[in-house]
Amino acid sequence: xxxxxxxxxxxxxxxxxxxxxxxxxxxxxxxxxxxxxxxxxxxxxxxxxxxxxxxxxxxxxxxxxxxxxxxxxxxxxxxxxxxxxxxxxxxxxxxxxxxxxxxxxxxxxxxxxxxxxxxxxxxxxxxxxxxxxxxxxxxxxxxxxxxxxxxxxxxxxxxxxxxxxxxxxxxxxxxxxxxxxxxxxxxxxxxxxxxxxxxxxxxxxxxxxxxxxxxxxxxxxxxxxxxxxxxxxxxxxxxx
Amino acid sequence: xxxxxxxxxxxxxxxxxxxxxxxxxxxxxxxxxxxxxxxxxxxxxxxxxxxxxxxxxxxxxxxxxxxxxxxxxxxxxxxxxxxxxxxxxxxxxxxxxxxxxxxxxxxxxxxxxxxxxxxxxxxxxxxxxxxxxxxxxxxxxxxxxxxxxxxxxxxxxxxxxxxxxxxxxxxxxxxxxxxxxxxxxxxxxxxxxxxxxxxxxxxxxxxxxxxxxxxxxxxxxxxxxxxxxxxxxxxxxxxxxxxxxxxxxxxxxxxxxxxxxxxxxxxxxxxxxxxxxxxxxxxxxxxxxxxxxxxxxxxxxxxxxxxxxxxxxxxxxxxxxxxxxxxxxxxxxxxxxxxxxxxxxxxxxxxxxxxxxxxxxxxxxxxxxxxxxxxxxxxxxxxxxxxxxxxxxxxxxxxxxxxxxxxxxxxx
Numbered sequence: 325x326x327x328x329x330x331x332x333x334x335x336x337x338x339x340x341x342x343x344x345x346x347x348x349x350x351x352x353x354x355x356x357x358x359x360x361x362x363x364x365x366x367x368x369x370x371x372x373x374x375x376x377x378x379x380x381x382x383x384x385x386x387x388x389x390x391x392x393x394x395x396x397x398x399x400x401x402x403x404x405x406x407x408x409x410x411x412x413x414x415x416x417x418x419x420x421x422x423x424x425x426x427x428x429x430x431x432x433x434x435x436x437x438x439x440x441x442x443x444x445x446x447x448x449x450x451x452x453x454x455x456x457x458x459x460x461x462x463x464x465x466x467x468x469x470x471x472x473x474x475x476x477x478x479x480x481x482x483x484x485x486x487x488x489x490x491x492x493x494x495x496x497x498x499x500x501x502x503x504x505x506x507x508x509x510x511x512x513x514x515x516x517x518x519x520x521x522x523x524x525x526x527x528x529x530x531x532x533x534x535x536x537x538x539x540x541x542x543x544x545x546x547x548x549x550x551x552x553x554x555x556x557x558x559x560x561x562x563x564x
Numbered sequence: 565x566x567x568x569x570x571x572x573x574x575x576x577x578x579x580x581x582x583x584x585x586x587x588x589x590x591x592x593x594x595x596x597x598x599x600x601x602x603x604x605x606x607x608x609x610x611x612x613x614x615x616x617x618x619x620x621x622x623x624x625x626x627x628x629x630x631x632x633x634x635x636x637x638x639x640x641x642x643x644x645x646x647x648x649x650x651x652x653x654x655x656x657x658x659x660x661x662x663x664x665x666x667x668x669x670x671x672x673x674x675x676x677x678x679x680x681x682x683x684x685x686x687x688x689x690x691x692x693x694x695x696x697x698x699x700x701x702x703x704x705x706x707x708x709x710x711x712x713x714x715x716x717x718x719x720x721x722x723x724x725x726x727x728x729x730x731x732x733x734x735x736x737x738x739x740x741x742x743x744x745x746x747x748x749x750x751x752x753x754x755x756x757x758x759x760x761x762x763x764x765x766x767x768x769x770x771x772x773x774x775x776x777x778x779x780x781x782x783x784x785x786x787x788x789x790x791x792x793x794x795x796x797x798x799x800x801x802x803x804x805x806x807x808x809x810x811x812x813x814x815x816x817x818x819x820x821x822x823x824x825x826x827x828x829x830x831x832x833x834x835x836x837x838x839x840x841x842x843x844x845x846x847x848x849x850x851x852x853x854x855x856x857x858x859x860x861x862x863x864x865x866x867x868x869x870x871x872x873x874x875x876x877x878x879x880x881x882x883x884x885x886x887x888x889x890x891x892x893x894x895x896x897x898x899x900x901x902x903x904x905x906x907x908x909x910x911x912x913x914x915x916x917x918x919x920x921x922x923x924x925x926x927x928x929x930x931x932x933x934x935x936x937x938x939x940x941x942x943x944x945x946x947x948x949x950x951x952x953x954x955x956x957x958x959x960x961x962x963x964x965x966x967x968x969x970x971x972x973x974x975x976x
Contacts, residue, residue: 372668398670408660410572412579418665421575424568425669451579464664 325350325358325506331380333366333530340366343529344380347521348506350474353497354522357558361444362527364510365405372402379563384475393540398426401473405480405510407464409452415463416448419470426471438466442492457484462468463483467470469500476500478509494520500552518554526561533561566671567929569679573686608697631702632798633778636790646724681821682724688717700780705799712797713928715813722820789816832958834883834965844872853884866943872916873950880919880957885910887964917957925949 333341341363348354356364369375371382373396376423382389387396411419418433423431439445442519443471452460461484468476479496482490497520501507511517517524524541526534534541538554543558587593657682658666666676692714696706703709762773777783784791792813799806850868854861890905933939 374663374667394670394672397668400668402664402668404664408664410576410579410661410665412583413575414579417575421572421665422669423570424571425566440778451583466663543847 325385326354326508327381327383328367328371329378329381329383331367331368331370331382333375334379335376336423339530340559341370341527344527344532346525346532349509350504350506351501352523353507353509353521354523354525355510355517356525356527357512357514357517358527359562363530363532364527365479365531366530367527368402368479368508368510370475372400373397374402398476399474400472401468401475401491402477403461403464403468403479405483406457409455409462409463411453412451414449415444415449415455415466418452418463418467422470423465429473431470434470436465438469441490441496441563442466458489460488462484462489465496471497472503472504474556475506476508477488478507478511480511480513481509514554514558524554524557526558528562565682566675568669569666569671572679604694608694612697612802614701616951618690620830627702628704628798631699632794634775635716635773635794637778637789638789639793641714641789642720643723644722646727673850675811677890684721687722688714691717704800705801706804708799711802711806712793712795712813715796715810715817716790716793718817719790719820724819724822748843758959768955789864792816813951832962835876835880835958835961838879839872841870842875842879866915869947870942872945873921873954876954876955877918877921877950878914880954880961881914884912884961885913885966887961903951921950921953924953 326345329345331341340465344367345362346354348493355368356514358364363477366375371384371389373393376390385399387399390398394542410421419431419435419438422428422433428434436445439448442465444459444462447455447459448465452463453509455463461481465481476497481493481497485493492509494516496508497507501522509517509521518538523537524534526541527534534544536544541554541557541561545557584597587726588597658676660675661678664776666679671679692710695713699709700706778787792809795809796806796813799809802810847868847870850871854864924948928949929942932945933942936942
């Protein structure tokens with residue numbers, strides 16, 4: 325569903341990402357790990373069509389995000405780190421906008437269900453400027469799910485969520501993957517990645533250190549003491 | 565444009581009104597709204613009363629002629645000021661919510677750009693509503709003035725936007741050079757206009773000289789695009805007096821906005837602006853020399869004729885090379901050394917390009933001269949032959965612009 329081949333991105337003379345390649349099939353959850361500045365957000369934003377790649381191909385479905393951006397983005401949803409909503413619009417109006425953008429017919433029932441699931445039903449007519457950080461995050465997640473995307477990109481999705489919200493989001497991510505969506509999660513929360521992800525991509529200084537299943541990662545980076553936790557895997561990968 | 569973007573407009577207007585209504589419920593908010601309305605009333609009210617009185621006496625719009633003279637000058641000064649001070653700013657500002665919601669959504673970049681441009685239409689509508697009553701002493705028809713102000717606002721906005729887009733897609737040094745050239749050209753033009761006025765004598769007061777300078781051929785030519793909007797604003801009636809001018813104004817506005825959307829038009833504008841500016845300067849210098857040395861007039865005329873395609877090829881090549889290999893010009897240390905090498909290579913490429921084009925033009929010109937022994941005919945053929953590579957450069961620059969990534973290379 326998601327295929328990234330030879331992706332590189334430069335900001336002027338600065339190399340943000342270099343020659344990144346990975347695939348995420350439908351039903352898989354890929355966790356992107358890496359220290360600050362590893363290029364995770366840049367990769368997600370390029371996959372979402374916000375940034376143009378300097379080189380390489382990024383396919384969503386079978387559509388190139390640069391050449392066939394509208395068709396590619398039709399299948400995609402992005403939940404950014406600290407999502408910015410339109411201040412004057414209510415939660416419901418955001419869902420109305422997304423339904424119009426992705427041409428979702430009869431979106432009301434699906435939107436109601438999402439608002440219930442994320443405990444936003446009583447905030448549907450509240451404007452975005454009056455929402456807390458966590459509520460804005462939940463509203464962005466509802467918007468992302470509304471059009472049933474085939475590929476979902478999360479950038480630090482748990483930031484600002486309360487424990488119940490975190491549990492709801494985790495469950496919903498599993499549901500989306502079970503429904504056939506390809507999910508990519510960029511996070512510093514190793515426990516979240518360990519708990520949810522089927523595959524792992526470790527990045528450092530814009531380069532790909534590892535890409536494969538969680539089991540493969542544990543096998544490759546297993547510590548001498550036999551510690552195969554994701555934390556041990558991450559530090560062995562990035563400090564070796 | 566995508567229907568969702570129209571819906572977003574509607575939702576944002578509704579949201580804005582809802583927010584205003586909510587603010588009215590608080591004492592502070594209500595006081596602010598009342599104060600704003602009072603201030604606006606004080607600005608517009610006396611004008612309206614006076615206008616009705618004057619209209620009753622049949623002398624409304626008595627100062628419309630003077631106002632019509634001033635509008636093009638004000639518009640030109642506004643655009644020049646914006647161009648002179650806009651370096652480093654974004655041509656079109658995208659808010660974080662635009663980036664988070666509109667960029668990943670299934671809209672083409674052109675649709676998102678159009679959405680932002682149409683936002684200017686909303687601002688233009690408010691200008692069209694506010695300005696005519698506030699300036700009623702200087703207009704003859706409310707409806708014509710409203711249309712005129714609406715189009716004039718869009719015109720200066722689109723010109724400023726285009727200048728800023730050009731600034732973002734050429735090197736800072738090139739833009740600074742172009743700005744200097746534009747300001748220089750305007751100063752020279754103003755001097756020529758004043759000179760033309762002065763040649764008729766300084767008998768009248770200095771205001772009279774300024775008025776005559778305003779009506780000199782050079783000033784009339786420079787202000788011509790803006791005069792269209794002044795004619796609409798000061799028209800007696802919208803229909804039929806200002807209808808033709810309004811149509812022309814709308815075409816101008818749409819044309820300038822199109823420059824910002826279509827790569828081919830953008831490439832054309834990017835090359836045309838510096839080319840025309842430098843060519844005008846060339847012509848002014850040639851004219852000055854010709855007036856001093858009349859014997860050289862014919863040769864200078866030929867040089868002036870070739871200045872246009874020569875500058876076009878030079879700037880077109882520079883744009884193309886920059887779009888292919890963008891880089892910030894200012895650098896120090898080893899980076900600066902590399903940039904110097906890069907600049908030399910670019911210079912070499914430009915010289916090579918001009919030489920190749922010169923050969924392309926010289927071959928048919930030589931054949932024509934051999935057959936006819938006519939220098940004017942050979943020059944004309946050479947000039948026409950230069951059109952081919954000039955057009956070619958435009959196409960490759962448009963191609964380079966399409967693949968150009970604004971985040972690359974120029975932000976240092």
